[in-house]
């Protein structure tokens with residue numbers, strides 16, 4: 250499974266792949282994900298030919314579960330895509346900041 254399909258499985262309820270009974274953590278926030286109503290390609294601006302992260306960040310800025318989404322991505326070391334309005338590089342910086350604060 251590639252990163253995009255993983256993301257779509259986690260985020261997009263329309264794909265019907267999320268089985269709440271199998272979830273070990275409370276990830277019901279995914280059902281309110283605004284990106285489920287958007288083009289998934291917009292959330293992977295790192296790939297060649299993609300237009301950058303601006304459109305995805307606009308969606309994330311209006312998303313009611315952006316904090317939960319970002320926390321999930323940071324906790325699970327998600328490498329690809331926009332999560333919680335943050336790019337891979339921005340998440341890396343946040344993880345470093347969290348690590349320093351925790352030490």
Ligand code: SF4
Nearest residue numbers: 282284309312315318
């Ligand atoms: S914050 Fe962005 S990536 Fe996360 S669920 Fe909301 S719209 Fe999707």
